[in-house]
Amino acid sequence: xxxxxxxxxxFWPGGEQGAAREAAAGIPFCLSTNSVASIEEVARxxxxxxxxxxxxxxxxxxxxxGMVDRARDHGYRVLCLTLDxxxxxxxxxxxxxxxxxxxxxxxxxxxxxxxxxAWLLDFLRHGVRFGNFEGHAPTGDFxxxxxxVANLCDAGADWRAVERIAARWDGPVVVKGVLNxxxxxxxxxxGAEAVIVSNHGGRQLDHVPSAVGALPGVVEAVxxxxxxxxxxxxxxxxxxxxxxxxxxALGADACMIWxxxxxxxxxxxxxxxxxAISVFAEELDIALALLxxxxxxxIDRSVLGDG
Numbered sequence: 001x002x003x004x005x006x007x008x009x010x011f012w013p014g015g016e017q018g019a020a021r022e023a024a025a026g027i028p029f030c031l032s033t034n035s036v037a038s039i040e041e042v043a044r045x046x047x048x049x050x051x052x053x054x055x056x057x058x059x060x061x062x063x064x065x066g067m068v069d070r071a072r073d074h075g076y077r078v079l080c081l082t083l084d085x086x087x088x089x090x091x092x093x094x095x096x097x098x099x100x101x102x103x104x105x106x107x108x109x110x111x112x113x114x115x116x117x118a119w120l121l122d123f124l125r126h127g128v129r130f131g132n133f134e135g136h137a138p139t140g141d142f143x144x145x146x147x148x149v150a151n152l153c154d155a156g157a158d159w160r161a162v163e164r165i166a167a168r169w170d171g172p173v174v175v176k177g178v179l180n181x182x183x184x185x186x187x188x189x190x191g192a193e194a195v196i197v198s199n200h201g202g203r204q205l206d207h208v209p210s211a212v213g214a215l216p217g218v219v220e221a222v223x224x225x226x227x228x229x230x231x232x233x234x235x236x237x238x239x240x241x242x243x244x245x246x247x248x249a250l251g252a253d254a255c256m257i258w259x260x261x262x263x264x265x266x267x268x269x270x271x272x273x274x275x276a277i278s279v280f281a282e283e284l285d286i287a288l289a290l291l292x293x294x295x296x297x298x299i300d301r302s303v304l305g306d307g
Contacts, residue, residue: 001028002273003235003256004054004080004176009036011266013122017045018270019261022277024049030080030256031071038131039067043074052078054176055165056085057157063136068168079169080196081162084177086155089204163190176235179214181221184232188225195222196256198235211236212250219251241283245291248299 002023008015016037023029030052031042039053053071058064071079105113113120133152154161166173175187176196184195197215199208211234219232234247235256247255257280264276288294291303 001052001233001254001256002030002261003258004030004032004035004052004082005258005262006032006034007036007128008032008262008265010128011262012269012272013126014045015265015269016042019265019273020046020049020051022270022273025277027277028052028078030054030078031076033067033082033132034130036129036131038134039070039074039076041131043076047075050078051076052080052174054080054082056082056152057154057161057165058152059154060136060152063133063152064165065168067132068165072169072171078172078174078193079165080174080176081165082176082200083162083183084198084200084204085153086157087153089200091203093203159186159190162187166191174233178218179209179211181217184218184221185225188222188230192230194231194233194253196233196235197252198256201236201258212247215247215250215252223251241280241285242287244280244284245287245299245303248296249301249304 002019008019012018014037016031016035020029020031020042024046028050029046031037031039032054033056035042037045043051053067053076055064055067055071068079113123162175172193173191174194174196175192177198177200178184178187178195179197179199187195195218197211197218199205199211199214202208202210215232215234222230222232231253232251233254233256234250234252235258238244238247238255238257239260244255257276260280261273261276264272264274266272268275284296288296288299291299293299293303
């Protein structure tokens with residue numbers, strides 16, 4: 001499925017809608033809290049397909065509850081609660097690239113933008129906004145909105161907050177940002193239909209396990225919590241069709257992709273997303289054939305050569 005990615009519309013005009021349209025052909029699409037397009041705009045422009053909504057815990061309870069209600073009322077089937085952004089980590093790559101608050105473009109960024117006049121023209125015409133926060137964030141430049149959003153995350157959220165949001169949603173809930181087997185069991189006990197193994201792209205805390213490294217332990221914990229009670233999804237490091245095979249071999253029920261589809265989006269908009277998805281399908285098909293496993297359900301740990 002296509003993972004929630006903030007500011008996808010920053011890569012290409014209408015980026016969230018374009019990605020959702022391509023996913024609607026057969027895979028879920030998850031909209032980020034920090035999307036450019038709003039919950040309502042994506043629902044209006046892409047009424048088909050399976051849409052999920054990803055939610056951060058916010059200090060402004062009314063705003064957070066409003067997002068939950070808006071997503072439910074506009075046909076988003078699953079609520080994805082992200083647990084690993086109580087506050088923003090020290091993202092040194094962003095600092096080096098000048099993607100800071102306030103925005104501090106350096107020579108490299110100026111050159112990169114100057115050689116992309118179509119992107120620059122659209123940026124100057126429309127700017128960048130956080131659609132889901134309109135009416136709750138200051139108008140003006142991108143930096144001031146980003147600063148406002150960065151200050152909204154609730155570092156005090158706990159498992160009771162998960163229970164309260166799940167009760168308000170009253171539908172399928174998944175929790176994202178799980179690396180610890182004990183957290184996975186807790187999420188399942190609270191009724192989560194899936195846990196998403198993720199370290200937020202490695203951008204939050206140095207030296208945490210990789211998502212794929214944590215995957216087997218979480219799979220085992222979820223299985224012990226009760227067969228069939230919840231699924232396990234892998235988010236992070238899924239760049240090729242062979243990565244999907246490896247994730248399945250390690251016990252994942254599904255994979256989220258994000259960098260790969262953003263690369264396609266940045267290169268060619270909606271068509272680029274379509275191509276990124278097709279590359280995964282082609283590579284997966286080749287891998288299954290060469291492994292002698294024509295049925296994806298037959299993939300198990302033996303294909304890794306370690307059991």
